[in-house]
Amino acid sequence: MKDKLIKALLCVFALGLFYALFVFFAFDKNEFLSSFEQRYSRVLYDKNKNILSAFINKDEQWHLRSDDISERLKIAVINYEDKNFYSHFGVDFLAFLRALKDNLTREKRSGASTISMQLIKLNEKNERTYFNKINEIIKAFALESSLSKDEILNLYLNNAPYGGNLVGFASAIRFYFDKNPKDLSWSEAAVLAVLPNNPSLINLEKNKDKLLKKRNALLEKLFQKGHISDDIYKLSLLEPLPKFYPRRNLAPHLAQHLLNDSKKELVSSIDKNLQIKFEKKAKQYSSYLQKLGIQNLAILLLDTKRYKALVYIGSQDFYDENLGQINGVLAKRSAGSTLKPFLYALAIDEGLIAPNSLLLDVPTFFSNFFPQNANKKYYGLISAKESLQRSLNVPFVSLLRDYGYEKFFYKMKDFLAYEDEDYERYGLSFILGTKEFSLEELSKLYLALGNYGLLGEISYIEDEPMPERRQIFSKASAYLSLDALKSLQRVGLENYNKIDKIVSWKTGTSYGRKDALAIGTTPKYTLGVWVGNFTGEANANLYGVSIAGDLFFELLSLLDDVNLDFKASDDLINIKLDSLTRYRFDDSYNGFNIDYTYDLYPASAKVLRTSPFLKKIYEYEGKIVDSLDTNFKDAKAKFILDLPANAQTFFQKEKIFMPQSKKLKILYPQNALNLILSRNLDGKKSFVIRLASSNDENLFYYLNEKLIYSGKSKELELDLNAGAYTLFVINESGDSDEVSFSIKR
Template sequence: MKKICKILVLPIILLFGISGYIYFNFNIYNVEKIFEDRYSVSVLDDKGEIIGVSLNKDEQWHLKSIDEIPEKLKISVINYEDKDFYKHFGVDFTSLIRAVRDNLIKRRKTGASTITMQVAKSLKPKERNIFNKYIEIIQAIKIDKFFEKDEILRMYLNNAPYGGNIVGYKTASYLYFQKKPDELTWGESTLLAVLPNSPGLMNVEKNQNKLLKKRDFLLKKLYDKKIINKRQYEISLKEPLPDKRYSFKNLAPHLTRRVIEERKEKIIKTTIDSELQEKIEKISKDYSDFLKTQGIKNLSVLLIDNKSSEIKSYIGSQDFYDFENNGQVDGIIAKRSPGSLLKPFLYAVAIDEGLIAPCSKVPDVPLYFVNFSPQNANKKYYGIVEIQDALIKSLNIPFVELLKEYGEEKFFYFLKEVLGFSDDNPARYGLSLILGTKEFTMEEIGKLYSGLANFGDFRSPIYIDVGTRNFLKENRHLSKGASYLTLNTIKKLERPGMETLYKEKNPISWKTGTSHGRRDGWAVGVTPDWTLVIWVGNFTGEGNSNLTGVYSAGNLLFRIMKILPKKQKEFQKPNDLVKIKVDEETGYRLKYQIPSKEILYPNDAKPLRTSPYYKKIFVDDNGQEIDSRDKNFLNRKEKIILNYPIEVINFFIRNGFDVSNIFGNASKKKGIKIIYPTNGLRITIPKDFDGEKDLIIKIANLKNQNLYWYLNGKYLDKTRDREKNLKLGNGKYQLTIISEEGDMEKINFEILR
C-alpha cells in the first residue's frame, strides 16, 4: 500500500500543479471581453425594437442580450442541459464520474458538461480530448467562483449555436419566430433549449423529425415534473417547428450604418420611431418614383420632435439599395446650398436688433453691392414692400439689403454660435450668404428650424437615446417674440396645389429654398410638435430645370405632414410681445404726428428704430420747401414728408407710378444719382464670346433732365438716358454727371480685366 501511495504522490503533485497553473493563468476578467468582441451590433428604435443588425467579423448573426432571461427558456435549458446548475460549483462530479464509466467500461459516449463548462469551452473552441476537457473543468470552477449563476446562464445562452450562422438565443428568437425572447411559448422555448445540443445536425430546415423528438422529449419531462400542466403540454406538442428563417428589420439603414461606425457599443438604442419611419420611407420611395420621371433622382428626409430634440425619422436617400442612383449616399450629412432657407433667421435677428417689424417697408429695386448684383427669383420688383411680404415671397433684394444693414459678419457669427461649425471666414460669402452660398447639412438646417419652433432655444438634434433629457439646457439666441412673429409670417406662405385649401385646418409654418443652378430643392415645415426637413436633387450635383423647393420638395413635405401625430395645433403667443405704435405708411416706430397703428413687438428686443423714410422740412405759405436762406424763413411751417431713396423713386417713375406723395418738393430735390458703379468699387470685367464686355453705367434721372457726362474730367456726352455703355481698359476712373439744374454726382472706381 505504501508503495502504491509513493507511486501516486508524484502524479497527484503534478496534477495539482497543472491544475493550479491552469487556474491562476486563466484570466477571468477577459471572459466577458472575449464574448463582447464576437457580438453583432444591434440598433434599436426608441421602444427597444430592433431596426438593424450587422453581421459580426465571422459573418454570423450574433445578438447580445442584457435582458433578464425569460423564465420559460431558463427552465427549459436547465432541465435539458444541467438540472443541478444552481447547486454545483461549475462541475457536476457525479455526472462526470458516470460519463467516465460509460465511456471506458460500457463504450458508450455520454456527456457530463455543465452549462458552466460549456461557457468555458466556447471561450476558445478546442479539439475534443481528455486534456482539453480537464482544462474546461478548471476554468469552469473559476468562472463559477467569480460570476453569479444567472450571469453564467446568460453567457451560455448568448453564445450558444442555433444552426447555420445563427448564434445566441435572442438571435434565434428573432430569426426563427420573429418575436422577442420574452414572448416565446413553451414549445418555442423547449425548441431553443434542445437545438444547441446538435446544431450542426439539426436545424429548422433539415432533420426536423429528430429535432421534433428532442423537443417533445423535453416537453414530456417538464410535464412529468409538473412544471407545465396537461393543457400546456398538449398545446405545445401541436406547435409546428418553424420551416424557414426570417430576416431582421432594416429600417433607417443610413442611420444604422452611421451609429455603428460612430459608436463602439454592441447594442445601440436610437430615438427613431419605427412606425413613423416605415410610413415615411414608403411615402418617400413612392414620391421618388415620380421625381425620377423629371430627372430628379435623390431625396432625403429628416423629422425632429421639437419637444425632445429627438430625430424620429431619418431617411438618407430615396432607397438605400438603389445602387444605380447612389442610394447609399447619406443626404442627411451631406453639405448643400440652402437657397433661401436662412431668410427667416435674418428676419428674426433683425427684429431683435430693432431694425424692422414685420410691417416695416424696405426697398425692392435692382441694387448693386460691390461686384454682387442680386436679383429676385421671379425677376419681379415691387419698389417698396413690407418685409413680411418680402419673406413670404422670398424676395432676394430686400434681404440682401437687410443683411447689409444688420452686418454680414454679425449674421455669420450668429449662425456659427448656433450651429458650431468650424468655418471662420465670413468674407468668403459676403452679402451672398443670405442667398445660400454657404453650404449646410440637413441636421444643421433642422437645428435652426427646430430652434425657431422652440422660440429661439436652439438644441442639437439627437439620434442616440441617452435615457434622460436633463442635459437639454436652454440655448437661447432669439427672443420668444421674434421667433413667434417669424413663425407667424412663414405660416402665410403660399402652398403648392390644393394644399392652400388646408391652411386653416392644418396650420404649418414653412419655408422653401432653391439653390443657384437648381441643384438643390428644400422645404422645411414647422409645427409646435415637429420640424420636417426635405431635400431633393441629385447627389451628383447636377442641376435640373424641373427642380424647385416649392413644388419638388414642398409636395413631399405636405404628404408627410398629413400622417404626423398632432398634439398642439398652433404656436401659442408668448408673453414677451407688447403693443407699440408705428407709422401707418412705412411701419416703423412712431416719431412724428402722422397716421399710426398698433402692432405686436418683442419686449425683449431692442427698441424699433424710427422710419428712415420720413423727413421734416420747412415750407412757406404756398407749401414750397424753403431753408434758412429764404427771405420767408421766419414765417416757415414744419411739414413731414415721405423721403424714399432715390433708387426707389427712380424705379417708380420708370414704371409709371404716381410719386407725388413720396417725391416731396420736386423743385428742391436732387434728381440724379449714380446707382452703379458705387463709389470706390473695384470692378473685374470678364470677356464674352465677342471679346471685352462693356461697363454699363446705371443712373437715376428722376426729372428726365439732360445730363452731362464727364470721365476723368473729359466731356463725353449729353443725354437723358438712364444707362450708358463704356468700353474701358484697366485703370482708375472718376465719373462725373451734372444735370441741367446743376445737380452733380461724382464717383471713383477701378477697372480690372
C-alpha cells in the same frame, strides 16, 4: 516495483492537482468577459429597446446580445441542456458517470457538459479532446466561483450558436421570429433550446423532421414537468417551425454615425414605428423623384420639446447604388433661403423692423451684387412679414446690410459652431444660401425657433439628459417669426389643410437648382427635408416649395397632433407705428398729416427705429427749399416719402405715383468699387452703367471729364482697360450724380 508505481502515480496526481490549482486560480473573470465583449455585433436600438440596425462582427457573424431573456427560454434550455444547473458547482458528476458508462457500453457517444462547461468551450473554441474536457471541468469550477448562475446562463444564451452565422439567442429571435425576446411562445423557446446542441438542424429543407421531433420531445418534457398546461402544450405542437427571414436595417446611417468599437450598443431616441413609416414614404417618393432625374433625399424628424431625434433617414435607401450610403443629414449643402427667419427674428430684436414695417423690393445693386427674387418679380414697398412669407431676396439682402453681414455671420457661427471665419467670402449673399450647412444644423436652428429661441444640441440617445439650452433671440421675436411662417404659401391641396396641419415652415432652393429644402416646426415635431443629388448635379425640377415641400407635407400626414398652434409669448407689447411705413411713430410727426397704428413687438427688443423712408422737408409754393433760400422763413414743414432713385425709377416704370426726392442716381457702378472684369468671347472687358432717372430728359455721361454719351438711355455698355475712373452724369434739369471706381485685370 510497486512502490515506484505508487510514487509515479502520486507524482502524476500531484502534478495534476498542481495543474488544476494553477488553472483554477489563473482564471481571470475580466479577461473571460472581455473576450466575449469583443465578439458582439454593433447594434442600435430604438427608444423602446427594439433593434433598429445590426452589423456583422469581424468574424462575419450576426452576434447580438440582450439581457431581456424570457423565463420560458430559461426553463426550456435548462430542461434540455442541464437540468441540475442550479444545484451543481460547474460539473454534474452523476451525468458525467452516466455518460461515461454509455460511451463504454453503447455505440452512440454522449456528453455530460453542463452549461458552465459549454460556456468555457464557447469561449476557447477548442477541439473536442479528453485533455480539453478536463480543462473545461477545471475552468467550470473557476467560472462558478466568479459568476452567479444567472450571469452564466445569460452569457451562454448570448454566445450559443444558432445555425449558419447566427450567434446568440437575440440573433436567432431577430432572424427567425422578429419579435421582442420576452414575447417568445413555448414552442419558439423549445426550438431555441434545442438548436445550440445541433445548430445544423436549422436547415429546414434537410432536417425539419429532426428539428420538429426534438422540439416536440422537449415540449412533452415541459408538459410532464408541469411547466405548461395541456391546452398550451397542444397548441405549441401545432405551431410551425421558423423560417429564416433576412432583416433590413432601420436608420443605418445613424447607426454608422453613432456606433464604433468602443460603443457597440446604444439605445437611441428613434421611434421604430415612425422610422418604418418614414422610410416607406421616402422609398415611394424616391421612385417619383427618379423619374424627374433626382436621385437622393434626406429626412430628420425631431421631438420639439425633448430635443430628441425620432426619425433619421440619411438617404432614400442605404443600399441604393446611387450613393445611398452617403449621409444626407450630415452632408453640407446650400441653405437656400432657410436662414431668413433667423435674420427676421434678430432684426426685430435689434430694433430694425416690426413685422409690418415696409421694406423696399425693387431692382437694387449692392456694390457689384445684384440679387433678384426667384420669380423675377418685384413688389415695391412690402411688409417685412410678407417679405418673409414670399421669401423675397432683395428685402432680405437690404435687411442684412442694415443688420450687418459680418455680425450675422458670427451670430450663425455662435449658434452652429462652424470653423469658417471668412465672412467677406459670402458678404450679403450669405442670406441667400451661399454658405453650406447640413440638414442637421438647419434643423437645430428650427428646433430652437420651435422652443421660442432656446437653442440646444440635438440628442440621439434616449437616456441622455435634456441638453443645455440658451436664449439666442427673444421669445417674442421667435413667436413673431413662427406666426409669419405658418402662413407660407403651400402647393395644391395643402393650401386647404392649414387648419389640420399647422406648421411654421420655410423652404429653400439653392442657386442653380442643386438643392431643395423644406424645414418646419410645430409644438410637437420639428421636421427637415432635403432633396437633390449627392453628386451635386443640378436639376430644373428642384424647387423647395414643390419638390421638398410635397414630401414635407406627406410626412406630416403620418404624424399625430399636427394641428396644434404656438401660443403667443408673454413678452409681447403693442407699440405705436406710423401708418405710412410702419416704423416707430415719433413725436415729431405730431401736427403733421401722419396717422399711427399699432403692432406687436418684443418688450426686450431695442427701441424700433423711425422710418428710413420719411423725410422732413420745407416747401414754398410747391418747391423744396433749404435754410439758404430767401423764402425759407415762409416755407412750410412737411414729411414726405424719401425713396432712393432706383425705387423712384421702379415706381415710375410701374406707373405708381410716389413723392420724389433725388431725380438722378448712378445705380452701377457704386462709388469706390473695385472691379475685376472677365473678358467676353471677343476678348473685350465690358460692363454696363445703369442709372435711375425719374424723368425722360436727355442725359450726359462724362468719363474722366470726357463726354462719352448724350441721349435718353439709362444703360450704357463700355469697354474699358485697367485703371481709375470717375463717372459724372447730368440731366437737362441740372440733376447730377458722380462715382469713382477702378478696374483691375
